[in-house]
Ligand code: NAD
């Protein structure tokens with residue numbers, strides 16, 4: 001019996017609804033498989049925790065998490081009660097940074113039965129490899145309070161190591177897929193980072209002669225996501241470009257509630273973290289209508305990470321059967337609840 005120890009952080013808002021849904025699916029998957037067991041340990045770290053304890057997680061929070069095989073997180077943020085820069089930098093970004101989760105993999109594909117807003121969705125299947133540790137999300141900069149002349153400065157930081165690492169990951173992923181990498185650039189802008197990004201991309205691609213490439217400015221690329229997403233296989237993007245593109249990836253699938261993500265630690269020193277693209281959706285929290293598919297597909301990415309692709313693929317297959325059958329939450333154009341979608345996924349998983 002293989003056993004996986006998973007730290008579960010539902011977090012805030014709909015994280016508390018979609019995480020339990022995905023755990024139910026994981027437990028059902030374990031039953032179906034027979035040779036797997038998941039041990040879930042739940043941590044209440046969230047904005048509510050902050051209001052009680054003055055911090056998003058305890059001082060030894062990272063030490064506690066370090067011993068797990070993976071971290072499964074819902075969403076963080078309740079901006080009505082705690083400013084986002086405190087909650088996010090105190091939990092989500094802290095884990096990404098301290099656990100060197102330098103790559104964020106975020107797929108988007110066309111599911112049968114989903115109501116993509118595209119006129120002709122036509123089977124797109126792409127993955128954004130988002131650089132997850134630096135770039136525009138650097139800690140370099142500051143605010144200067146000078147009355148009317150007050151200002152804020154944010155310096156983007158692109159290291160050769162971080163840039164090259166994300167690009168190599170994208171090329172290696174493309175070799176296992178359809179052999180194409182698009183670089184999201186903006187080298188026509190008046191700044192230093194993107195010509196550097198292009199230079200590194202042009203060097204790295206020499207090592208992968210079997211992979212075809214394109215470099216596309218992020219503004220045009222965003223438009224192509226809408227007009228012809230079928231042209232993409234793997235896209236490598238800086239931290240902020242990747243962040244924005246992947247909400248768009250969710251939108252072209254039909255809802256950002258579907259989009260999954262994996263924060264990958266590459267050096268094996270720390271656990272990786274699995275959390276969907278979307279946030280805590282305070283506008284729908286508590287209504288029981290949050291789309292659980294993003295979190296469930298994220299669970300599938302965690303299974304892939306454990307080397308359990310066959311089981312993961314079963315989950316993905318069942319998700320598509322369920323959307324095709326029309327069991328959908330309101331964001332996907334249906335009227336089913338979180339519980340009904342989850343129940344239908346589990347029922348079909350058992351029937352496989
Ligand atoms: P959001 O992703 O929470 O919501 C954007 C819109 O999408 C909302 O209308 C919401 O109802 C809808 N939506 C999102 N997920 C859905 C789902 N599963 N099912 C149905 N509808 C869904 O983004 P936001 O409103 O910008 O942010 C809300 C909070 O979440 C903020 O505090 C933000 O910082 C935080 N946030 C956290 C993460 C994370 O933890 N990974 C990611 C993004 C935003």
Ligand code: IPM
Nearest residue numbers: 077088092093243276277279
């Ligand atoms: C995401 C989120 C986070 C990010 C925020 C909440 C800090 O938008 O995971 O996509 O920008 O990385």
Ligand code: MN
Nearest residue numbers: 243244247277
């Ligand atoms: Mn985002």
